[in-house]
Each structure stands twice: as structure tokens, then as C-alpha cells.
Amino acid sequence: MTTRNRLFIALGATLVLVAMAQALPADGDSRGPAILSIFGKWHLLILHFPIALIFVLPALELWHPEAAPSRPVLLIANIAAGGTWLATALGILHGHFNGFSGTDVDDHSLLGIVATAEAGIAWALIGLGRRTRITLQCIAALGVAVAAHVGGEMVHDDGFLTEPSKPSVKETVTLDNFKGFSLVPSAHAATPDERRQAYEQAVRPILEAHCTACHDAKKSKGKLRLDSIEAIEKGGSEGAGLVWGKSTESRIVQRSTLPRSDEESMPPEPKKMLTAEQVAVIKGWIDGKAVSAVVAPKVTNIVKTYPNQSFSANDKVSEQADSIVKKLGVTANLRAVENDAGMIITTHAIVAQFSDKQLSTLAENAGDIAEMDLSRTRITDAGSAAIARFKKLEVLAVGETKVGDGFVKAAASLPHLRRLILRGTQVTDMGLMALSKSPELQAVYVAQTSCTAGGIAALQKARPDLKIVGAIQLVDIPVPPPPSKDEAIKKAAAAKEPKK
Incomplete structure (x- = not known):
């Protein structure tokens, strides 16, 4: 196959991904058909293979300095370019059919397409000189690393590949952790200021620990954000996140109290479910009359x-x-x-x-x-x-x-x-x-x-x-x-x- 034909294939494959991203946006809605939803989840399995192979290529070239690419290099280049394209295509399906949205999701998709284009060009021009091959392969590896970094931040913490992991601190949340609140009917309905104060000092930390990793501006699965009162009120693709004064009708309470066996239970495994005390605080905050403002100085x-x-x-x-x-x-x-x-x-x-x-x-x-x-x-x-x-x-x-x-x-x-x-x-x-x-x-x-x-x-x-x-x-x-x-x-x- 000529270099020109390879370039046409790489360009065509990249344009297909661009068209897919336009036609199948990650808009936060979960939808069918189920087979495409399942195929999309394969993105999490497939993506690790091209990442590994993309980094192996320049290492092989440096280990065996030859003017022409060796047979193993050609084989790995073919698999790496094809695997990168497949991982990106499945990622687009995953975002569209499994309810993802947010700036991080969009960035991850775009960077995946760019990395695929770079891997395709490295594959298409593999017949050129050794120095050019290695340069293109390193560029492709860098593109894959950046895309993987953004994807890692969606699953883990910010700074996935650039900052050390923070040591875990055991979090214990009981009713004693909320001594600033009264979990019995108060004398008056909470005012907007009291609700906001209760959200900032008691509810927000709970949601940050259990929910906002998948429901904030960067990643809002189901179009739902839980990083502000306004966002919770607006809700997502299934409707408002809360109904003031009616905690039992509020989706954030309903989904967090479902049994773990229910696939709609939130947060999903392997994350820990909210404790009964944490749910009680959120319910009290929504009901208004069941939670008073934080005890403040005179x-x-x-x-x-x-x-x-x-x-x-x-x-x-x-x-x-x-x-x-x-x-x-x-x-x-x-x-x-x-x-x-x-x-x-x-x-x-x-x-x-x-x-x-x-x-x-x-x-x-x-x-x-x-x-x-x-x-x-x-x-x-x-x-x-x-x-x-x-x-x-x-x-x-x-x-x-x-x-x-x-x-x-x-x-x-x-x-x-x-x-x-x-x-x-x-x-x-x-x-x-x-x-x-x-x-x-x-x-x-x-x-x-x-x-x-x-x-x-x-x-x-x-x-x-x-x-x-x-x-x-x-x-x-x-x-x-x-x-x-x-x-x-x-x-x-x-x-x-x-x-x-």
C-alpha cells in the first residue's frame, strides 16, 4: 500500500470520527438501542490496548535502530492506529448512549479524535526515515497521553497524571457531625439564606464526597449537576433534582435511598452509599422545617x-x-x-x-x-x-x-x-x-x-x-x-x- 493511500485512509477515518461526534453528541441523555449502549461501555476495555502500543512503538524503534521499519514495528503500528480509532469511536458511543455530558466529556472526545489523527498519520508515514517515524510516533504518544489524562480526571481527581494522590482520610459522618443543625421541626420554615448556609456547611460536603465527581460542570451525567443549589433545582434529563418542602418526592433523595441491588441506585458501585444520617441531613435541608440554620455567634x-x-x-x-x-x-x-x-x-x-x-x-x-x-x-x-x-x-x-x-x-x-x-x-x-x-x-x-x-x-x-x-x-x-x-x-x- 502506498503512503498516499495510507494518508487517505487515515484522513477518512478521522473524518468519520468527526461526523460521529457531531451526529452523536454527549448531551446527558441515556437512550437506546441497548446494544449501542453496551458497545459504548467497551470503550473502557479497549482504550488501554492502543495506549500501551502507542508508547511501545518509539521504544522499539530506539531499541532496534533500523533504517526501515521492522516487521514487529509495522504490526504494532497497524494495531495501535486501528485500536486508537476503535477506542475513540466507542467513546463517542459511550458518551451519547450512556448519559454523559460536560466540558470534560467534550474535551476528552475532541482530544481522542486528535490523538487518533496523530496515530493515523504516524501509521501512514511509517515508510519515511527513522527519525521522522520516531518523531511522529512520539507526537501520537503525547496526544494519547493528554486524552488519557483528561479521561482519568473524569474518573479520578483533577491532576490525574500531574499531581500525587492525596492520602485517604477516613470520613465518619454521624448525627454528631451536624451539631450546628436541629433535625427536629423548627419554629419556622427555613429562609433562602438559611437554606444556602445549611447547603454550604452541611449538604455540599456530602454531595462533594459522593456525587459531584459525576455531576458537576466538567462531567454532568444525565444532564444533572449537583454542585450548586441552582443546578440541583434545575435538575437533569429526568426532571428537577429536588422539590422544596417535599424530600420524599425529590430525585436526589429517591435515588440515594434505593437498595444497592437496584441499578438506579446512586452513587453507583464501587462508591459507598450515603449513610442514613447523611440522607437525613439532605432531607431536612429540602423539607425546610426540619433543619434550622447553623448556630452562629450573637x-x-x-x-x-x-x-x-x-x-x-x-x-x-x-x-x-x-x-x-x-x-x-x-x-x-x-x-x-x-x-x-x-x-x-x-x-x-x-x-x-x-x-x-x-x-x-x-x-x-x-x-x-x-x-x-x-x-x-x-x-x-x-x-x-x-x-x-x-x-x-x-x-x-x-x-x-x-x-x-x-x-x-x-x-x-x-x-x-x-x-x-x-x-x-x-x-x-x-x-x-x-x-x-x-x-x-x-x-x-x-x-x-x-x-x-x-x-x-x-x-x-x-x-x-x-x-x-x-x-x-x-x-x-x-x-x-x-x-x-x-x-x-x-x-x-x-x-x-x-x-x-
């Missing part, structure tokens, strides 16, 4: 919720909040609440705009801030110097950010810090041990970090009084009130007494 003044109107009669504090917002240069909501201890800052609505620069600016008012929730913002270890200025800070949440050991060491120096949430950060055992010197720290939350069991045990040995939490929920941490002035005076006097 609030004396609501300062402002931007860009809404002021709700405070305290002009001095309102002016201070105005000043903070102007300095930060953000356009979305910043919520500032004042209680007896100081100001509470939450950045949920401005996570994409809040970085180390905004943290440094916020530090100019560090003496007025008692609590900060900077979860999912863009802060890093570069903000260590800024965080060390918040000498009045008692509660700090930096979950799902890029902060690491340097930031934690700076936070450990804060004299009044009592609770620290590090969920999903880059902190390691080294940073964790720095907390042993944090004078007032009472609880730290370390799930989904790089902290090992040995590191946690070492910190617990150094600070037996410290509660180290690896469970899903953070509001279960009972933080006693700060010591009274009399207690503080007695403690200081005891520290000054000479040891016998």
Missing part, C-alpha cells in the same frame, strides 16, 4: 451585603465596610457582620476575584476582624505575611485553596486563633506540626490534605488538647467561648509564678 450588627442597601444603624461600622470594599476593588458581594468579638468576613460570592493582593489589602483592617472564610479563593502561600497581621482572628477557613505549609506556619503565630479549616489545601505534615505552637488553637480540620496519619498522630501527641478533625463536616467542632477577663488574668498570673 450578631449585633449586620453591616452590609454589597451591592444591596445597608441594614445597619451603626454608621461607623457601615463606613468601615464601605472602605474595605472600595480598597479590595471587587464588584461582587462581600458580607461583613459584626459581633461581640469583631467583624466576620465571608467571600463566597467573590472567590474568583479574591487573591493574595486582596488579602494584603484586607490586612490593613486586620485589627477589626475576628473571623474570615476565604474558602475556594485564589490565595496562596504568598499571602503568609498578610495573614500573620490578623492578630485578633479567632476563626479562619481556607478550604480548597492553594495555601500550604508557609501559610499555616504564619497562621499558627496568631495569638487568638481557635479554629482553622484546611480542607482540600496543600498543607503537609511539616505545616501541621507548626500548629503545635499555636497558643489558643482548639480545633483544626485537615480532610483531603497531604497530611499523613503519622503527621496527625505526631500533632495529637504534641497537643493532646487539640481536636483534629478529618470528617466531612466542619460545624461539628465545638469551640468553647473565649476565656473571661477573670480567667485570662488568672491564667496570666499562673504563667508568671516561678516553678518550684
